[in-house]
Amino acid sequence: MQNSLLIKADNLSYKINESKLFSGISFALNNNEALHIIGSNGSGKSTLIRILGGISEPSKGNIIKKEDLTISYLGHKNALKSYLSVRDNLDLLDLMDNKQIDNLLAEFDLTNKLDVTLGNLSFGQQKKIALLRIFINEADLILLDEPFVGLDIEMCEILSDHLNKKVEEGSGLIFTSHIASGIRANNFNLD
Amino acid sequence: MKVKQSLKHELIKLLKKTRAWLGPILVFILIMVAYPLTVELTNQSLADAFFPVLFISCLMVMMLATEGIFLEDYEDGSLEHLLITGGSIYQSVFIKILVHWCFIGVPVSIFGALFNIGVGNTVNSSILLLPSLLVSTYIFLILFCFGNSLSLTKGSVLGTLITMPLLLPMLVILGKLTTAIMFNINYFGFLILLFGILSIIMFIFPAIISKIIKTHLE
Numbered sequence: 350m351q352n353s354l355l356i357k358a359d360n361l362s363y364k365i366n367e368s369k370l371f372s373g374i375s376f377a378l379n380n381n382e383a384l385h386i387i388g389s390n391g392s393g394k395s396t397l398i399r400i401l402g403g404i405s406e407p408s409k410g411n412i413i414k415k416e417d418l419t420i421s422y423l424g425h426k427n428a429l430k431s432y433l434s435v436r437d438n439l440d441l442l443d444l445m446d447n448k449q450i451d452n453l454l455a456e457f458d459l460t461n462k463l464d465v466t467l468g469n470l471s472f473g474q475q476k477k478i479a480l481l482r483i484f485i486n487e488a489d490l491i492l493l494d495e496p497f498v499g500l501d502i503e504m505c506e507i508l509s510d511h512l513n514k515k516v517e518e519g520s521g522l523i524f525t526s527h528i529a530s531g532i533r534a535n536n537f538n539l540d
Numbered sequence: 541m542k543v544k545q546s547l548k549h550e551l552i553k554l555l556k557k558t559r560a561w562l563g564p565i566l567v568f569i570l571i572m573v574a575y576p577l578t579v580e581l582t583n584q585s586l587a588d589a590f591f592p593v594l595f596i597s598c599l600m601v602m603m604l605a606t607e608g609i610f611l612e613d614y615e616d617g618s619l620e621h622l623l624i625t626g627g628s629i630y631q632s633v634f635i636k637i638l639v640h641w642c643f644i645g646v647p648v649s650i651f652g653a654l655f656n657i658g659v660g661n662t663v664n665s666s667i668l669l670l671p672s673l674l675v676s677t678y679i680f681l682i683l684f685c686f687g688n689s690l691s692l693t694k695g696s697v698l699g700t701l702i703t704m705p706l707l708l709p710m711l712v713i714l715g716k717l718t719t720a721i722m723f724n725i726n727y728f729g730f731l732i733l734l735f736g737i738l739s740i741i742m743f744i745f746p747a748i749i750s751k752i753i754k755t756h757l758e
Contacts, residue, residue: 423621428620430556441549441553
């Protein structure tokens with residue numbers, strides 16, 4: 350697949366109450382590329398992800414996005430309903446009819462949890478459910494904020510493999526993480 | 541997200557959260573049953589005083605039904621996810637209000653019309669009452685949703701206080717409508733006025749609410 354620009358950050362700055370969180374952030378991401386945003390606590394990693402996603406506005410600078418850019422996103426919150434069963438949550442995500450869902454549920458050891466209320470699952474298991482939408486949905490750009498939090502080592506490896514595969518297939522990936530991951534990505538340091 | 545998908549999502553969420561829709565309906569039934577049992581009036585006075593009690597009960601029940609209506613989606617990250625992935629918050633808000641009305645507003649209106657017969661009013665007055673109840677419960681829902689969106693992270697009391705000035709004109713119109721039903725004068729004029737209000741706010745307020753929610757997300 351030919352490389353094409355998905356998103357470009359041009360001299361981004363962000364201020365909170367006149368205090369600068371970050372400034373002069375510039376980068377470009379094409380498809381088949383991954384970008385690992387690193388930085389200490391409070392350096393603005395999540396804010397940058399939210400700016401790239403279009404939720405927050407930068408104090409200065411521009412973001413140029415590919416026309417009709419589709420985004421797959423997982424933030425700190427899983428966007429799942431704790432009072433619904435896993436099956437209902439997958440139904441809400443429109444994933445129950447997908448052909449890949451059975452294989453992924455088996456890979457994540459969740460097949461026998463379909464009728465369990467989500468709130469009764471561990472944090473890591475809930476995160477796995479939330480990640481299913483990233484693996485199944487076809488999007489130009491994947492935005493992930495701390496995707497490895499709450500996952501065991503084995504699951505971290507599985508996640509890295511899946512994300513590497515997504516990037517090879519043509520998606521672009523931007524993620525924040527404190528830990529060194531197995532994802533083949535360029536590092537971008539916010540500190 | 542397509543309208544059909546959005547509708548399905550809201551239906552699943554509300555259906556599985558029984559207390560969110562059954563609770564307000566049961567509270568309404570409780571008030572309606574308690575009214576003739578606790579108010580010492582002659583039969584005719586009971587029937588005459590029923591309309592104001594009915595409309596105020598509808599108001600209270602709609603307030604109860606909208607408590608935290610957007611809070612869950614805000615707190616679990618669903619609204620943030622919807623916004624980033626290119627979904628329409630306007631559509632989501634519009635459908636959420638519509639589904640809540642179908643599950644709570646419609647049954648409450650039907651029960652209200654039935655209880656009207658129960659306290660001794662005529663079947664004809666109930667037939668006239670039903671459309672005004674259906675419209676007014678939708679208007680109440682929208683206005684309380686507006687208040688809730690303003691006080692999304694600040695609790696429902698502030699939202700209710702903000703909504704009160706908007707509700708007072710509605711209650712005045714409903715009072716006039718009550719007189720119109722009782723004396724059978726100019727009823728359709730007031731009903732058309734209610735439909736007029738609804739047809740404007742049912743499209744405009746979801747847009748305002750979605751802007752407010754976006755501001756909260758920022």
